[in-house]
Amino acid sequence: MSDLAREAADRDAGDELAPLRAAFDLDDGAVYLDGNSLGALPRAVAPRLAEVVRHEWGRLRIRSWDESGWWTAPERVGDRIGRLVGAAPGQVVVGDSTSVNLFKALVAAVRLAGPDRDELLVDATAFPTDGYVAASAARMTGRRVRPVEPAAMARACGPRTAALLVNHVDYRTGRLHDLPGVTSAAHAAGAYVVADLCHSAGALPIGLDEHGVDLAAGCTYKYLNGGPGSPAFLHIRRDLQPRFDSPLPGWNSHADPFGMEPAYRPADGAARGRVGTPDILSLLALDAALDVWDGVDLAALRAKSLALTDFFLRCAAAYAPDGRVTSLTPAAHAERGSQVSLRCPGAGAVMAELVRRGVVGDFRRPDVLRFGFAPLYCRFADAERAARILGEVLGDVPGST
Ligand SMILES: Cc1ncc(COP(=O)(O)O)c(C=O)c1O
Numbered sequence: 001m002s003d004l005a006r007e008a009a010d011r012d013a014g015d016e017l018a019p020l021r022a023a024f025d026l027d028d029g030a031v032y033l034d035g036n037s038l039g040a041l042p043r044a045v046a047p048r049l050a051e052v053v054r055h056e057w058g059r060l061r062i063r064s065w066d067e068s069g070w071w072t073a074p075e076r077v078g079d080r081i082g083r084l085v086g087a088a089p090g091q092v093v094v095g096d097s098t099s100v101n102l103f104k105a106l107v108a109a110v111r112l113a114g115p116d117r118d119e120l121l122v123d124a125t126a127f128p129t130d131g132y133v134a135a136s137a138a139r140m141t142g143r144r145v146r147p148v149e150p151a152a153m154a155r156a157c158g159p160r161t162a163a164l165l166v167n168h169v170d171y172r173t174g175r176l177h178d179l180p181g182v183t184s185a186a187h188a189a190g191a192y193v194v195a196d197l198c199h200s201a202g203a204l205p206i207g208l209d210e211h212g213v214d215l216a217a218g219c220t221y222k223y224l225n226g227g228p229g230s231p232a233f234l235h236i237r238r239d240l241q242p243r244f245d246s247p248l249p250g251w252n253s254h255a256d257p258f259g260m261e262p263a264y265r266p267a268d269g270a271a272r273g274r275v276g277t278p279d280i281l282s283l284l285a286l287d288a289a290l291d292v293w294d295g296v297d298l299a300a301l302r303a304k305s306l307a308l309t310d311f312f313l314r315c316a317a318a319y320a321p322d323g324r325v326t327s328l329t330p331a332a333h334a335e336r337g338s339q340v341s342l343r344c345p346g347a348g349a350v351m352a353e354l355v356r357r358g359v360v361g362d363f364r365r366p367d368v369l370r371f372g373f374a375p376l377y378c379r380f381a382d383a384e385r386a387a388r389i390l391g392e393v394l395g396d397v398p399g400s401t
Contacts, residue, residue: 002388004315008380011311017304021377023292024225030358031382031389036171036199036339036372037362039225039289048288049281057280073287074231074252074278075270080290081224081233084298085197085216086207092235093270094220094286095278098198099129100248101217101234102165104273106137107247109163109192109215112240117162117191118143123150123177126167130196134165140247150177154185161191168206169199169337172364174309174329176200176337180211187212192240198222201233203305203338203375205298208235215240223338223374224293226286234273241269250275292376304375305338312340312371312383319391328368339372346397353393359386 001009012018025041026032032040056064065071078092085092096104106120122134124147131147138145148156153164164186169176179195186193195216200206202223208216216235220226236244246266251257252274255265266272313327325342344350344367351363361371371386 002384004318004384005381005388008311008384011307011380015304015380016300017296017375018379020292020296021379024377026377030360031386033359033361033371033373033378033382033386035225035374035378036203036222036370038228039202039222039374040377041227042225042289042292044291045227045285045288049285052281052284070278070280073280073283074274077283077287077290078233078270080287080293081201081220082235084206084224084293085201085218085233085235086205087209087235088238091208091238091241091270092233093273094233094283095231095252095274096234098196098217098219098232099133100275101232101273102130102194102196103133103137104246104248104275105194105215105217105234105236106134106163106165107141108236108244109194110137110141110143111245112192112214112243113162113190117160119160119162120145121148121153121156121161121164121191122146123153123165123167123196124148125150125170125172126165126196127171127198130165130167137247150175150182153182154178157186157189157191159189161186161189163192163194165194165196167196167199169203169339171199172328172368172370173341174199174337174339174370176204176330176335179206179213183211183213186214199337199339202293204302208237213237220286222372224286225289225374225376227282227289230282230286230289231279234270236270236273241272244272246272246275248275252276252278296376301375305373306333306336308373308375308378308380308383309336309338309340311380312373312387315384315387316340316342316390319387321391321394324394325369325390338375339370342369342371343367344369344394349397350390350393353397354386354390357389357393359389361386 197218
């Protein structure tokens with residue numbers, strides 16, 4: 001056993017979060033480092049979904065909207081996510097996709113900002129959907145989009161800025177951006193912040209209330225383990241809710257949905273972010289998946305995430321042939337999410353071979369290997385094994401030099 005493998009075993013033995021891995025349907029056949037794309041399956045989900053299908057849908061049928069709490073599930077599950085993103089109850093609602101929620105949030109932010117502010121600042125390195133949605137929101141509201149590097153956003157906002165769209169953690173590099181700093185700069189300029197939390201929710205403490213973040217959206221199928229296509233969340237800061245004017249005012253966000261009134265009157269609270277009928281099966285799969293978070297201390301989660309990514313970087317440096325990979329992920333803890341991205345020539349072929357040898361990360365064109373470290377179930381031994389096999393693959397795969 002190598003020194004690094006021994007160190008990994010010791011660190012796993014001392015890891016207070018280690019017992020949580022047993023709550024997931026994982027085996028030791030592969031190292032799963034793609035929880036930043038699709039979280040692993042919590043064991044509680046399948047039996048709970050079977051019960052929902054058989055009993056709540058099968059037996060109670062329509063009664064379940066009320067008796068099984070289906071109608072209010074978007075807010076109830078939203079509150080559970082609220083704890084994980086640092087928002088007190090009543091500010092998070094679950095439904096739709098992140099793309100759709102970003103659209104609602106951006107248009108609502110422009111409407112909050114008023115007619116004199118004509119620009120939307122958009123994180124120039126954002127996940128593509130953010131840019132597409134922002135462009136359409138700007139076109140629809142008669143604003144213009146100004147792409148800005150995330151590090152320059154705080155300085156770039158001014159009296160013309162209506163809203164800033166920021167990715168909290170960069171999906172490609174794993175870089176953590178300064179959401180509190182951008183938020184306070186935006187507020188000083190009289191603008192609103194919309195945060196994309198896809199790669200930070202469930203990966204690190206976010207503190208939406210603490211930092212006064214206005215609006216936020218994020219997906220639940222990554223670190224929150226909600227399952228493929230599980231519904232996204234939308235956060236609307238409590239004091240903004242009465243003025244949150246959704247561009248998609250469906251009947252589910254009406255003050256009296258069953259009044260069937262021809263005129264729209266928005267509901268109070270986070271329910272104002274709803275649109276149409278929620279996807280109950282996916283929503284309740286997510287609800288069951290969230291059970292694994294009960295009692296998890298987010299400071300301990302963050303400490304483990306940083307320790308895992310530090311350790312993986314050390315192992316990669318030790319095992320990868322010199323100069324074959326370079327880290328795109330910042331070394332500074334304050335700038336790192338919960339993933340490590342390595343630039344590597346021939347990355348596509350390298351990742352395909354890694355997967356074949358039981359190390360599942362992913363490849364982003366043109367040359368990035370991404371390894372996500374979900375602290376609830378990733379082990380130090382996984383980090384060591386993945387880096388060791390990466391070293392072997394780099395030695396074997398042609399074109400990776
Ligand atoms: C940072 C980021 N934003 C937005 C999205 C899009 O989410 P959705 O497919 O739920 O619209 C993703 C998806 O991976 C993402 O990583």
